[in-house]
Amino acid sequence: MKGRVVKSTGSWYTVKTDQGLINSRLRGKFKQDDLKLxxxxxxxxxxxxxxxxxxxxxVINEILPRENYIIRKSTRKTHFSHIIASNIDQAFLMVTISQPRTSLGFIDRFLVSTESFRIPATIVVNKTDLVKKEKELDFLELLHEIYDPIGYPVLEISALNDKDLDLLFNESLRGKTTLISGHSGVGKSTLLNKLVPHATQSTKEISKFSAKGVHTTTFAEMFELEGGGYLIDTPGIKEFGILDIDDFELSHYFVEIRQYLGQCRYNNCQHINEPGCIVLQKLEEGYIHPNRYESYLNILYEEDDRR
Structure with a gap:
């Protein structure tokens, strides 16, 4: 038989087949393109x-070739990686301005991962009803300023209060597999319960002591939408470590930098301080946002330090 994995609990998997849902286990070990997973x-x-x-x-005998996947470094095992989800059509990165706060660096690392497979990504800002302080409003405005112009829509919602959920209840979900990802506590499970009432994912309040999220989803699971399509809910991600990326490849995954590739004076330009760099020129002219360029440098230096 053939089927699709809709739930993973570690050693057992739930597979959707023409004969229904079947609990399955893996036979032996699978070598996967030299990836340590x-x-x-x-x-x-x-x-x-x-x-x-x-x-x-x-028993699962074979994993069919993946069209794409979103992957990050494992936080528990050095030199290992973890596939968040595979064969997806689009990704929703849920972020919050506070309780907990999502950093620009986390957002940009996630977008580098989606860009590596050209997976369309949308930034969903949840808990907008809590955004009241001036610095919080400024950060929300900054998200629009940075990401809207480069093709990453920034949607503002409040899943708990059903505010502006119509931005997500639309044809963009129909017939597609959509990943919902983000930190613990940003409201992924609350949103999923609104979009898929039969999901009944558990939710918890943010710790008042640490202002950080609490893991409510302990394993990845795919839910079918009534009108067709799937939503994938995943455990909250504390850090998003990207995989080994060549220094000259990283700029390909920043869309605003990618459009200028090949126009620098030198073919091996890393866009740091080289003469005749068109990227530095466009940064100076305001066509590349300085926060995005800072993320580019941080990831670049992080990979150099690791090597």
């Missing part, structure tokens, strides 16, 4: 499986 199978994977003799469960 903490999770050999990800939600969204298409697999081949066979029923176990005399059992209601099955």
């Amino acid at each position: 903490t999770n050999p199978i990800a939600v969204g994977d298409y697999v081949e499986l066979e029923m176990e003799a005399g059992q209601a469960s099955s």
Whole structure:
């Protein structure tokens, strides 16, 4: 049989097939393009499986080639990576201005990952009802200033209060597989319960002591939408460490820099301090936002330090 993984709990997987949902386990180890993975199978994977003799469960024999995936460095095992989800059509990165606060660096690292497979991404700002202080309003305005012009829509909602959820309840979800990702506590589970009432994901309030989110989703799961399409809910991400990226490849994943590639004086320009760099010129002229350029440098130097 063939099916699609809709839930992963570690050693067991729920696979949707023509015969219904089947609990499955992995047979042996899979080599995956030289990637060292903490999770050999990800939600969204298409697999081949066979029923176990005399059992209601099955064994996964093969993982079919992935069209794309979003991956990050493992926070637990050095030199290992973790696939968040695979075979997705678009990604919603949920962020909050406070309780907890999402940094620009976290956003940009996520967008580098989506850009590596040209996966369309939308920034969903949740808990806008809590945005009242001047510095919070300024940060919200900054998000629009940075990301709207370069093709990442910034949507403002309040999932808890049903505010502006019509921005998400639209045709953009129909027939597509959409990933919802972000820090713990940004309201992913609350939003999912609104979009998919039968999901019944558990939710918790933010810790008043630390102002940080609490993990409510402990494993990745895919939910089917009534009008067609899927939403993938994932455990909250504390840090988003990107995989090894060549110094000259990183600029390809910043859309505002990518449009100027090939126009610098030197072919091996890293856009730091080289003479005749068109990227530095456009930065000076205001066509590249300084916060985005700072993220580019931070990731570049981070990879150099690691090597």
